[in-house]
Every structure is written in structure tokens, then in C-alpha cells.
Amino acid sequence: MNCYAWLSLLLTLGHLWPCLPSMQNHNTHKMNQPFATLQRVKRGWVWSQFFVLEEQILTEPLCVGQLKSDSDKHDGTFKYILTGDGAGSIFTIDEYTGTIHVTQKLDREEKPFYTLRAQAINRNTQLPVEPESEFIIKVQDINDQEPKFLDGPYEATIPEMSPEGTSVIQVTATDGDDPAYGNSARLLYSILQGQPYFSVEPKTGVIRISSQMDRETKEQYFVIIQAKDMVGQMGGFSGTTTVTINLSDINDNKPIFQQKFYYMNISEAAPVGSTIGKIMAEDSDIGENAAMNYVTEGEESLVFDIITNNETQEGIVKLKERVDFESKRRYSVRVKAINRQMDDHFMKEGPFEDTTIIKISVEDADEPPVFTSQNYVMEIAEGATNGSFVGAITARDPDNANxxxxYSIVHSTYLKRLFSINAHNGTIIITKLLDRETAAWHNITVTATEMRNPEQVSEVTVYVQVLDVNDHAPEFPKHYEIYVCENARSGQLIQTISAVDKDDSVEGHHFYFTLAREATNNSNFTVRDNQDNTAGIFTAKNGFSRQEQFAFFLPVLIVDNGTPSLTSTNTLTVSVCDCDTEASAQSCRFGAFMFSLGLSIEALVAVLACILVILVFFLAMLVLRQRRKQSLFPDKPEEFRENIVRYDDEGGGEEDTEAFDISTLRTRTVMREHKSRRNITTEIQSLYRQSLQVGPDSAVFREFILEKLKEANADPTAPPYDSLQTYAFEGTGSLAGSLSSLGSSMSHVDENYDYLTERGLDFKQLACMYDPNKSIRD
Structure with a gap:
């Protein structure tokens, strides 16, 4: 029998022991009851603490203990009553003796104690002899629960190469037994799997590192931890859990090239930026710890470059400058791989880098010709004869075939007409005279083609500068309009002149001005050179007469400073004009301008007079319209308005041809006769319709105007508005011409018949413009 069985037996006997005296006392009380003597004592309940061992398998009720009153004489008059948790079902009481029995198996983890109430009454009187009292029956714990890891399984991560003793994680197990009673809930931790790398603290469950571990060797470990109750003694229960421990990477490994030498090839025809090959250094680390950069070292880094592919960690070798098979056929490029991130602890062991050498061989290719210069600049003087030498270009085949x-000129037919190149030796000559003033530079594109392989072609630009030759004489920069007043005085400056030269002077232009030889004896004007490329024209006498001579012609000789110098004679025209007393040049120019228009002073006065009369007539019409109280056309104003059509466009459309028949105005014969004074309304309507029929024929329009003028002159009593019409002839763009509309409406009594003020001139004004000498009737 084990310890657990002995312990259970002892506990059972201890609980049953109180029940034995009570039964003996109960029988003795019955036997000695007649001889008992009555004495007064202090009354009260008498019992001790009650315990029930859990998990007992009962075949019959088990005595828990006894409760009694000290006034009980054991004569059967007392009756004990039990109430509370489990009373009557789990716990029963002997109503005569007060002995309590348990009838069922109890589980402390389900309910650790029961609260009950006891009462003692007199059987005869049914009155309580003791007050109701409460007591507790505790369920005694036994080791029936195993430890459990409620948070398992566990997982933890620690850096690789962590030192010994580093805490990894803490595991915790729980035991359902009573921790305050015995050792049933006292746990002890131990490691079943994971040694020798890990250990666990027996009391706390903290897992620690026992030795350093390398992630590159093994990156994950499975550890099994056991928790055992009864402080690890035999007979206790145990539970286990697993802990997955991952090692995180640190940068403890440097990149390493798998080859000491790498071999690659590149064609000499490969363009700059071409990919030659790829290399890769291996790093046992992962993530950012394995990230590296590739760099080239030495003089070869000017020709080749290496870049890093951040996704694959490969080094891509690229061509930085063109290579030439004939110049250098092999290259040795030193390449270094360096970790981007360094760990200070491991940096003490040395730099995290590795070096390799790439052997690059240049392959021969058929290359295009190579010119001796990237571009050529040549010069030739303008005016050189055809066939003159300009320059020569040279190209060679860089290959061994040589x-x-x-050679040939391309891209421009125009340049081919000016220049020619010798196909064999590259000599360039001109085939046409060159003019610097037309084009100072010529850009020629010349190609060089291998005769054995025409696909190999190169181009070069030849810049030809045309040198200037003094082949243009100086001249005036513009046409000078010179005027001299009739009352001008001798020595008066009337004009400042200058000169221009199309040639390009190296030292700057300098011009000299004098009178031409044929005008050296000119007694009217003189020329003074200002020595600043300008000259002044001065009068040489007092007073000029326009009636005697309207204009003077003054030849001026201009000489440049070219080599050889060139001379030109330019003639100035000096016009004589009438000026004010101050001999103002501005008024002189205005008078000359009016004279150039062909208007005399008398004609100018007549024009101004016509304008003045028009203004007076306009003011009179404004006053007359204000005084008019009622309409001059009271009968059927709709007849006057019904034919008014407004034209917003300039040309004839469908409305022109449909609303009016203008074919009657196409004839050049208009038959009219002098008629007596007619009704005003009818007359205006007639004039309006006739105005609408005026077409593009100017002869018809002129004849119509003259006829209306005659009628107005022959009737001195006619009011001024009987012949007011507006004729705005705007051209011959359409079949019917461009007709203006009346600017008034008949919508109210005070009609607006002032067509003159709104749109144009009346017949009298038109007549005045046709004949300025004809007077205008008021």
C-alpha cells in the first residue's frame, strides 16, 4: 500500500473518531436517565470543525461529526434539525444524537466547502431550546489534479549567438489542487528535451540559454518542459508543454565569392551601358544582413562599372566607356563585395567584405571608319572662284583589314550645289560663288564609307566659314524725306543722315560723307561730316521760293574704311514748303503732306466749311425734333414700318432675293421727271423703297443722288426732312449690294426721322462732296 492509501485511511479514522463517544453517551443516557439529577448549567452548542475527504467512494453514509447542545440530557426530548447547502441530500443528521453523515462523493475542485445551519427544538413543546447556528463543512483536498500549461504551446525568438544565461521565455503551469493544503499544488519544472542548448529554472519556469547557437547551423529548436506536483516526489501528477524557439539572424557572416576569377567577353562594337555579365557573392546571413554592394577598384573602373541588383543581390557588370580591340584586348577588373550593415561586435574580427577579379576579353568587330577629328572648321573668302580649295577631311578603318x-556629302541638295568632295582623298572645293552676306556659315555633313563593307558608315560635320570681302558700298539706311522752309536761314540744320554697310568690318565701320563732285559748287546746301558715322545737311543761303523751284536734288558721296574702300553716291531730295514765321520743320512737313494730297488752301477751306455747315444742320435737326408735338405721319404708320427689314450680315442671302426684286435696278437707264410737291408720307415711303433697291451699280446710284438733289433745289418751300435718306454703300459683295436699314421706328408718336445723325450723309452733303465748289442750301 502506498503513502496515498495510508494517508486516506488516517484521515477517515480521524473524522470518525468523534462519532464513537456520542453513540456511547447516547446509550448511557438512556440507561441512567431515571437516576439523573437536575442541575442548572450554561447552555450552548458544542461541536468542532467538520471536514470531509474528497473523492471518497461511499457504500454507506459516512459520519462527518456531531453537534449537540450542552443542555441535552440525552432523554430523547431534543430534536436536531439541519438546513443549508446539501442538507437532506448530501448531508443528513440524526435528530436524536445530532450526528452528521455524508451520503455522496464530494469534489473539492467543484465546491470546496458547504455552509449549513443547525437547530435544536423540544419535541414536546416544539419550541427551540437552542438558537439556530451556522457552521461550515470543508471538503478536504487530495492530490487528484495534474498540472496544466494553459498558455501552451509557446513560441519565442532570440538572436543567434546570444550569450549563455540569456532569458528566452517563462512558462507557467497551474494545478487545480488546494495550494494551501499539502504539496498537491506545489510544482517543479524540468526540461525533457532541448538540452544542452537550453535549461529551465525549477521553481519559476524561466527558460535560459545554456550554450551559444548559430542560426546558419540550425535556426529552430523544439523544447519540452515538464511541470510535476508534490514537489516532484513520486506518486505526483505531471504535465508537459512544447516551446518553439527560433533564432533570428545577425550579421555574423561576410560575403564570399565562390570563384577567385570570373571570365567574360565584350565586343568592341558594344555601346556604352551594355551588360557584360553577372557575378554574385554568397552571404550566409539573410535579409538586410545579407545585403551587399559591389564596387570596382583600380584604373579599370574608368572603363567598367558594376551595379547591385537589390532583389537578387547580384553584381551586374556594365560597359562604362567604349573599348577598342586594336588598342587593348584584355582587362582585369578588381571587384569587391561589401556588407551594407555591419555588426560592431563582429567587426572586430575583420571587415565584412570579399574580393574577386573579373577577366574581360575584348572581341574584334567590324567597326565603321573613324575621322581624325570630331568635327572640322574651314574658311574660304567670299567671291572665290569655282574649284577653290576649302579643306580636307581624313578617316581611317580602325580594323586590321584597313x-x-x-567620302560623300549628304543631306542637302543645296549644299551639294555649293561644295564638292573628292571621294578618295576627302578634299572639299567650292562649285559656286559664295556670298557672305547671304550665308556666313555652311554646315556640311560628310560620310565616310568602307569600300569593302558599305554598311560601315560614319558621319562628321564640317563647318565652313565664309570670310568677308569688302564688296558692298555704303548706303543710306532708309529713305530720307527732307523739307526746307521758304523762310529758312543760312546755316540751318535740316536733316542728319547716316549710312550702313552689308560688309562685316573687323575694326568697325567708319563712313565719310561729302558732296558729290557734280554738286561741289552747290550754293543752296552743304554737308558736314560729324566724324561719328553721321553727317548734317545745312542750308547755304537765306530763303527759298517754292514757285521758283519746288525740290532740290543733293548727291552725297559716302566712303567706307574697307580694304579696298568702296564709294557710293546717294541722292537726297529736299522739298521746299511754306512754313510759319518760326520756320518750324513740323508745320513744314504738314504743309508738304497736304500738298502731296493735291489739296490747295482754297479746297481745304471749302472742305472745312462743308463740315461746319453739316454741324449746324445737325444741331437744327435736333431742335426741330424736340419741338415736334405729334407725328408728321399720323395715317397708318404700320405701312411705313411693314417693309422695314433689318440686315445684320454683310452679304446677300435668301431673304434678299426673296423679299425684294432687285432686277429692276440692274438696268442702267433710270427715267425720272420733275414732279410737284407730293404727300410727305408717300414721298418718304417711296424714297425708302428706292433706297432698298439701290444695287452695286455706281452709275445708277450717282444718277439717283443727282436727281434727288435737283428736286430739293427746285422746291425752296420743302421742309428739311423731305429728302433725308441714308445711303451706306458698302461694296459689291452680293447681288443686291449691302443696304443699310432705317435707324428709326414708328412705335410712338414722336418718330425719329433723323437718319443723317444715325447712319450717314444726306443728299446735299453727298452733292457737296461730289462738287466742293457748289454751295449748300440751308
Missing amino acids: SPIR
Whole structure:
């Protein structure tokens, strides 16, 4: 029998022991009851603490204990009553003796104690002899629960190469037994799997590192931890859990090239930026710890470059400058791989880098010709004869074959007419005279082609500068309009002149001005050179007469400073004009301008007079319209308005041809006769309709105007508004011409018949313009 069985037996006997005296006392009380003597004592309940061992398998009720009153004489008059948790079902009481029995198996983890109430009454009187009292029956714990890891399984991560003793994680197990009673809930931790790398603290469950671990060797460990109750003694229960421990990476490994030498090839025809090959250094670390950069070292880094592919960690070798098979056929490029992130602890062991050498061989390719210069600049003087030498270009085949070269000019038919190149030796000559003033520079594109392989072609630009030759004489920069007043005085400056030269002077232009030889004896004007490329024209006498001579012609000789110098004679025209007393040049120019228009002073006065009369007539019409109280056309104003059509466009449309028949105005014969004074309304309507029929024929329009003028002159009593019409002839763009509309409406009594003020001139004004000498009737 084990310890657990002995312990259970002892506990059972201890609980049953109180029940034995009570039964003996109960029988003795019955036997000695007649001889008992009555004495007064202090009354009260008498019992001790009650316990029930859990998990007992009962075949019959088990005595828990006894409760009694000290006034009980054991004569059967007392009756004990039990109430509370489990009373009557789990716990029963002997109503005569007060002995309590348990009838069922109890579980402390389900309910650790029961609260009950006891009462003692007199059987005869049914009155309580003791007050109701409360007591507790505790369920005694036994080791029936195993430890459990409620948070398992566990997982933890620690950096690789962590030192010994580093805490990893803490595991915790729980035991359902009573921790305050015995050792049933006292746990002890131990490691079943994971040694020798990990250990666990027996009391706390903290897992620690026992030795350093390398992630590159093994990056994950499974540890099994056991928790055992009864302080690890035999007979106790135990539980286990697993802990997954991952090692995180640190940068403890440097990149390493798998080859000491790498071999690659590149064609000499490969363009700059071409990919030659790829290399890669291996790093046992992962993530950012394995990230590296590749760099080239030495003089070869000017020709080759290496870049890093951040996704694959490869080094991509690229061509930085063109290579030439004939110049250098092999290259040795030193490449270094360096970790981007360094760990200070491991940096003490040395730099985290590795070096390799790339052997690059240049392959021969058929290359195009190569010119001796990237571009050529040549010069030739303008005016050089056809066939003159301009310059020569040279190209060679860079390959060993040394193919002959053929030259040609391309891209411009115009340049081909000016220049020619010798196909064999590259000599350029001109085939047409060159003019610097037309084009100072010529850009020629010349190609060099291998004769053995015409696909190999190169181009070069030739800049030809045309040198200037003094082949243009100086001249006036513009046409000078010179005027001299009739009352001008001798020595008066009337004009400042200058000169221009199309040639390009190296030292700057300098011009000299004098009178031409044929005008050296001119007694009217003189020329003074200002020595600043300008000259002044001065009068040489007092007073000029326009009636005697309207204009003077003054030849001026201009000489440049070219080599050789060139001379030109330019003639100035000096016009004589009438000026004010101050001999103002501005008024002189205005008078000359009016004279150039062909208007005399008398004609100008007549024009101004016509304008003045028009203004007076306009003011009179404004006053007359204000005084008019009622309409001059009271009968059927709708007849006057019904034919008014407004034209907003300039040309004839469908409305022109449909609303009016203008074919009657196409004839050049208009038959009219002098008629007596007619009704005003009818007359205006007639004039309006006739105005609408005026077409583009100017002869018809002129004849119509003259006829209306005659009628107005022959009737001195006619009011001024009987012949007011507006004729705005705007051209011959359409079949019916461009007709203006009346600017008034008949919508109210005070009609507006002032067509003159709104749109144009009346017949009298038109007549005045046709004949300025004809007077205008008021």
C-alpha cells in the first residue's frame, strides 16, 4: 500500500473518531436517565470543525461529526434539525444524537466547502431550546489534479549567438489542487528535451540559454518542459508543454565569392551601358544582413562599372566607356563585395567584405571608319572662284583589314550645289560663288564609307566659314524725306543722315560723307561730316521760293574704311514748303503732306466749311425734333414700318432675293421727271423703297443722288426732312449690294426721322462732296 492509501485511511479514522463517544453517551443516557439529577448549567452548542475527504467512494453514509447542545440530557426530548447547502441530500443528521453523515462523493475542485445551519427544538413543546447556528463543512483536498500549461504551446525568438544565461521565455503551469493544503499544488519544472542548448529554472519556469547557437547551423529548436506536483516526489501528477524557439539572424557572416576569377567577353562594337555579365557573392546571413554592394577598384573602373541588383543581390557588370580591340584586348577588373550593415561586435574580427577579379576579353568587330577629328572648321573668302580649295577631311578603318574609305556629302541638295568632295582623298572645293552676306556659315555633313563593307558608315560635320570681302558700298539706311522752309536761314540744320554697310568690318565701320563732285559748287546746301558715322545737311543761303523751284536734288558721296574702300553716291531730295514765321520743320512737313494730297488752301477751306455747315444742320435737326408735338405721319404708320427689314450680315442671302426684286435696278437707264410737291408720307415711303433697291451699280446710284438733289433745289418751300435718306454703300459683295436699314421706328408718336445723325450723309452733303465748289442750301 502506498503513502496515498495510508494517508486516506488516517484521515477517515480521524473524522470518525468523534462519532464513537456520542453513540456511547447516547446509550448511557438512556440507561441512567431515571437516576439523573437536575442541575442548572450554561447552555450552548458544542461541536468542532467538520471536514470531509474528497473523492471518497461511499457504500454507506459516512459520519462527518456531531453537534449537540450542552443542555441535552440525552432523554430523547431534543430534536436536531439541519438546513443549508446539501442538507437532506448530501448531508443528513440524526435528530436524536445530532450526528452528521455524508451520503455522496464530494469534489473539492467543484465546491470546496458547504455552509449549513443547525437547530435544536423540544419535541414536546416544539419550541427551540437552542438558537439556530451556522457552521461550515470543508471538503478536504487530495492530490487528484495534474498540472496544466494553459498558455501552451509557446513560441519565442532570440538572436543567434546570444550569450549563455540569456532569458528566452517563462512558462507557467497551474494545478487545480488546494495550494494551501499539502504539496498537491506545489510544482517543479524540468526540461525533457532541448538540452544542452537550453535549461529551465525549477521553481519559476524561466527558460535560459545554456550554450551559444548559430542560426546558419540550425535556426529552430523544439523544447519540452515538464511541470510535476508534490514537489516532484513520486506518486505526483505531471504535465508537459512544447516551446518553439527560433533564432533570428545577425550579421555574423561576410560575403564570399565562390570563384577567385570570373571570365567574360565584350565586343568592341558594344555601346556604352551594355551588360557584360553577372557575378554574385554568397552571404550566409539573410535579409538586410545579407545585403551587399559591389564596387570596382583600380584604373579599370574608368572603363567598367558594376551595379547591385537589390532583389537578387547580384553584381551586374556594365560597359562604362567604349573599348577598342586594336588598342587593348584584355582587362582585369578588381571587384569587391561589401556588407551594407555591419555588426560592431563582429567587426572586430575583420571587415565584412570579399574580393574577386573579373577577366574581360575584348572581341574584334567590324567597326565603321573613324575621322581624325570630331568635327572640322574651314574658311574660304567670299567671291572665290569655282574649284577653290576649302579643306580636307581624313578617316581611317580602325580594323586590321584597313579597308579603303569613300567620302560623300549628304543631306542637302543645296549644299551639294555649293561644295564638292573628292571621294578618295576627302578634299572639299567650292562649285559656286559664295556670298557672305547671304550665308556666313555652311554646315556640311560628310560620310565616310568602307569600300569593302558599305554598311560601315560614319558621319562628321564640317563647318565652313565664309570670310568677308569688302564688296558692298555704303548706303543710306532708309529713305530720307527732307523739307526746307521758304523762310529758312543760312546755316540751318535740316536733316542728319547716316549710312550702313552689308560688309562685316573687323575694326568697325567708319563712313565719310561729302558732296558729290557734280554738286561741289552747290550754293543752296552743304554737308558736314560729324566724324561719328553721321553727317548734317545745312542750308547755304537765306530763303527759298517754292514757285521758283519746288525740290532740290543733293548727291552725297559716302566712303567706307574697307580694304579696298568702296564709294557710293546717294541722292537726297529736299522739298521746299511754306512754313510759319518760326520756320518750324513740323508745320513744314504738314504743309508738304497736304500738298502731296493735291489739296490747295482754297479746297481745304471749302472742305472745312462743308463740315461746319453739316454741324449746324445737325444741331437744327435736333431742335426741330424736340419741338415736334405729334407725328408728321399720323395715317397708318404700320405701312411705313411693314417693309422695314433689318440686315445684320454683310452679304446677300435668301431673304434678299426673296423679299425684294432687285432686277429692276440692274438696268442702267433710270427715267425720272420733275414732279410737284407730293404727300410727305408717300414721298418718304417711296424714297425708302428706292433706297432698298439701290444695287452695286455706281452709275445708277450717282444718277439717283443727282436727281434727288435737283428736286430739293427746285422746291425752296420743302421742309428739311423731305429728302433725308441714308445711303451706306458698302461694296459689291452680293447681288443686291449691302443696304443699310432705317435707324428709326414708328412705335410712338414722336418718330425719329433723323437718319443723317444715325447712319450717314444726306443728299446735299453727298452733292457737296461730289462738287466742293457748289454751295449748300440751308
